[in-house]
Amino acid sequence: MTTEADTPVGRRLRSIKHIIIVCxxxxxxxxxxxxxxxxxSLRASSPTxxxxxxxxxxxxxxxxxxxxxxxxxxxxxxxxxxPVYADGSEARLSCMSVGFLLKRKEDSVVWRxxxxxxxxxxxxxxxxxxxxxxxxxxxxxxxxxEHLSLIEHMAPVHDRISAVIVTTPxxxxxxxxxxxxxxxxxxxxxxxxxxxNMSGYVCPCCGExxxxxxxxxxxEMARRESLTFLGSLPVDTELVTLLDAAExxxxxxxxxxxxxxxxxxxxxxxxxxxxxxxPLFKNIVDxxxxxxxxxxxxx
Amino acid sequence: MIAVQQAxxxxxxxxxxxxxxxxxxxxxxELAGKADACAGCANQEVCASGQARGPDPALxxxxxxxxxxxRKILVLxxxxxxxxxxxxxxxxxxFAADEQLQTGIMDVDICGPSIPTILGIASEQVHAxxxxxxxxxxxxxxxxxxxxxxxxxSKDAIMWRxxxxxxxxxxxxxxxxxxxxxxxxxxxxxxxxxEHLSIVQYLKxxxxxxxxxxxxxxEVALQDVRREIDxxxxxxxxxxxxxxxxxxxxxxxxxxESQIFKPSTGGGRRLAQVMNVEFLGAVPLDPRIGKxxxxxxxxxxxxxxxxxxxxxxxxxxxxxxxxxxx
Numbered sequence: 001m002t003t004e005a006d007t008p009v010g011r012r013l014r015s016i017k018h019i020i021i022v023c024x025x026x027x028x029x030x031x032x033x034x035x036x037x038x039x040x041s042l043r044a045s046s047p048t049x050x051x052x053x054x055x056x057x058x059x060x061x062x063x064x065x066x067x068x069x070x071x072x073x074x075x076x077x078x079x080x081x082x083p084v085y086a087d088g089s090e091a092r093l094s095c096m097s098v099g100f101l102l103k104r105k106e107d108s109v110v111w112r113x114x115x116x117x118x119x120x121x122x123x124x125x126x127x128x129x130x131x132x133x134x135x136x137x138x139x140x141x142x143x144x145x146e147h148l149s150l151i152e153h154m155a156p157v158h159d160r161i162s163a164v165i166v167t168t169p170x171x172x173x174x175x176x177x178x179x180x181x182x183x184x185x186x187x188x189x190x191x192x193x194x195x196x197n198m199s200g201y202v203c204p205c206c207g208e209x210x211x212x213x214x215x216x217x218x219x220e221m222a223r224r225e226s227l228t229f230l231g232s233l234p235v236d237t238e239l240v241t242l243l244d245a246a247e248x249x250x251x252x253x254x255x256x257x258x259x260x261x262x263x264x265x266x267x268x269x270x271x272x273x274x275x276x277x278x279p280l281f282k283n284i285v286d287x288x289x290x291x292x293x294x295x296x297x298x299x
Numbered sequence: 300m301i302a303v304q305q306a307x308x309x310x311x312x313x314x315x316x317x318x319x320x321x322x323x324x325x326x327x328x329e330l331a332g333k334a335d336a337c338a339g340c341a342n343q344e345v346c347a348s349g350q351a352r353g354p355d356p357a358l359x360x361x362x363x364x365x366x367x368x369x370r371k372i373l374v375l376x377x378x379x380x381x382x383x384x385x386x387x388x389x390x391x392x393x394f395a396a397d398e399q400l401q402t403g404i405m406d407v408d409i410c411g412p413s414i415p416t417i418l419g420i421a422s423e424q425v426h427a428x429x430x431x432x433x434x435x436x437x438x439x440x441x442x443x444x445x446x447x448x449x450x451x452x453s454k455d456a457i458m459w460r461x462x463x464x465x466x467x468x469x470x471x472x473x474x475x476x477x478x479x480x481x482x483x484x485x486x487x488x489x490x491x492x493x494e495h496l497s498i499v500q501y502l503k504x505x506x507x508x509x510x511x512x513x514x515x516x517x518e519v520a521l522q523d524v525r526r527e528i529d530x531x532x533x534x535x536x537x538x539x540x541x542x543x544x545x546x547x548x549x550x551x552x553x554x555x556e557s558q559i560f561k562p563s564t565g566g567g568r569r570l571a572q573v574m575n576v577e578f579l580g581a582v583p584l585d586p587r588i589g590k591x592x593x594x595x596x597x598x599x600x601x602x603x604x605x606x607x608x609x610x611x612x613x614x615x616x617x618x619x620x621x622x623x624x625x
Contacts, residue, residue, distance in 0.1 A: 025411050025456075027379005027489040032519070059490035060377050060523040106525035106574075108377075110491045110533060113461030141379040141489055142410030143456045144464070171593035172384075176411040179456035186458065201548065201559060208552035212559070213589050235559055244517045245563040 008125035010156030016132040018292055019161040025176025027141035029168045030197040032062040033243055035138035040269050041285040042134045043093050052132045054123055055097035057140040058116050059109050064099040066243040068268055074100045080128040087266035096127050113145040120149045143183040151187045162190045168198045169217035181225060192291045193228035194218055201235040231284045236277040360473035365505035368480040370622060373510040377523025379489035381515045382544040384413040385592050387486035392597045393615045395441035400481040405471055406445035407498055408488035409464045410457050415447035419595020423448055431476035444475050461493035468497045491530040499534045508622060509539035516546050516562035521570050528574050539621050540577035542614055543567030548584040559584060580614040582607050
């Protein structure tokens with residue numbers, strides 16, 4: 001099978017230990033925010049962990065905004081595209097998204113499947129990730145071109161990919177999460193577990209917990225489908241604000257490193273760790289790491 | 300010559316062979332029949348001969364079917380989970396509240412159809428008759444078509460690439476026996492890709508009356524909505540207006556309003572100004588909206604006193620005004 005691993009994608013991804021695909025059938029359940037948190041928490045999980053985050057939501061990239069990297073350009077090097085580093089010179093959190101390739105933020109990417117497929121192949125084969133411990137892949141909603149392309153192109157490294165499914169508690173979202181689960185089963189993608197997002201909202205005024213989108217549905221589904229339930233996350237306005245208001249600092253030419261990163265101190269992680277969600281998410285990451293070691297040992 | 304259109308059989312999406320060429324360049328492409336991926340495809344010769352590059356043969360059929368539909372409205376948003384399907388359902392119910400009007404809802408979200416659940420008809424099936432597939436009726440004057448009605452089990456995932464999705468969308472437009480409709484409301488998946496391009500292309504001749512764009516207040520959503528409005532302008536669809544959903548949350552305990560998704564950059568209202576589109580209104584977040592959607596009941600009928608219901612009705616009234624139907 002050595003020939004199969006010898007595709008450009010296989011060669012490029014060989015230096016990545018674990019690839020985690022974050023998916024959900026439905027849109028707006030928090031895939032991108034979970035991906036961002038996962039990348040941040042994995043980076044914080046060890047002082048040497050190197051993490052990459054790839055945003056394959058081509059028509060609605062949100063990762064650049066969430067990491068406060070709006071408007072950063074991607075540089076070319078002789079060895080491929082240089083990802084944008086969210087933590088500047090430390091270069092332990094690299095990021096790639098179609099958002100970096102757009103000239104204006106309101107530009108729409110109106111692409112049919114074959115073009116999306118080509119872009120994803122380029123992302124997988126042409127980005128100079130270097131040695132990574134984890135590559136988190138944020139996906140668009142659904143089970144279509146992007147997902148099929150990912151699985152297809154990553155076939156040479158299939159033993160290293162696994163998925164995390166994100167859902168919200170209401171029935172409409174669970175229905176789509178089931179479809180997503182069927183997809184992982186058909187494509188033989190191991191599922192690390194299920195995260196229930198937007199599970200309850202704490203009124204900032206009186207502390208009353210409202211189940212804006214109901215609650216508990218994710219845990220129930222995990223039990224029924226014998227999946228690992230990774231945990232539930234409430235709606236956290238501090239987190240929403242943090243990931244949303246990361247107001248794009250104009251990339252100052254002089255502040256740019258030759259590597260394409262920015263010198264902006266990596267305070268996003270510090271601020272993230274102060275949100276109420278961060279400790280909850282740490283538990284989730286611990287469970288994910290446990291699962292990864294388990295699956296690594298069984299191999 | 301009299302062309303007799305045969306009733307198209309209800310398709311079983313799961314029976315579509317998985318071995319169709321994955322990198323099909325598209326039948327209208329310059330490379331049709333000549334690309335590497337075409338080797339071995341059964342249609343290679345037809346594509347290479349250029350015959351397939353002509354106008355889609357479905358177009359005249361779509362035009363004929365859509366001739367009896369007065370108004371076609373798209374519900375769009377760049378981002379997922381902002382309430383497109385919920386809004387589509389409310390709009391459909393509100394139009395259908397007038398017994399004189401015939402309304403249809405078409406769900407072109409192939410990979411994540413939510414409309415059947417939200418309308419409470421998730422277990423229904425589509426039936427084929429000599430005049431086409433019959434929509435599923437929620438009430439006498441509200442017909443619905445969704446891929447959700449065609450799946451043997453709600454758990455089944457539709458793992459389709461673009462061309463297959465386009466095929467089903469064209470069938471929804473030409474093979475569904477919509478009858479005479481006053482309104483056809485079309486719910487779309489998030490993004491700006493195959494489904495959106497297809498629906499616009501197929502309906503170009505018949506004309507789309509306009510698009511309602513839905514957003515939530517936070518910048519991450521607005522970013523995607525800017526792209527969606529840009530898309531509408533690129534393909535020449537009139538934007539009827541922008542609706543801001545999940546705008547503020549009233550705590551059922553202390554009645555104080557808080558912003559779950561903070562409009563850090565001015566929210567939908569500001570975006571509407573900047574992009575020069577009509578701002579139709581803001582709908583507050585009410586947990587009962589999600590619950591109604593899960594149980595498949597009309598939120599407007601169940602909770603007419605909720606501020607969200609009033610906001611919905613105002614917006615729907617504005618849409619009618621803009622269309623000149625009020």
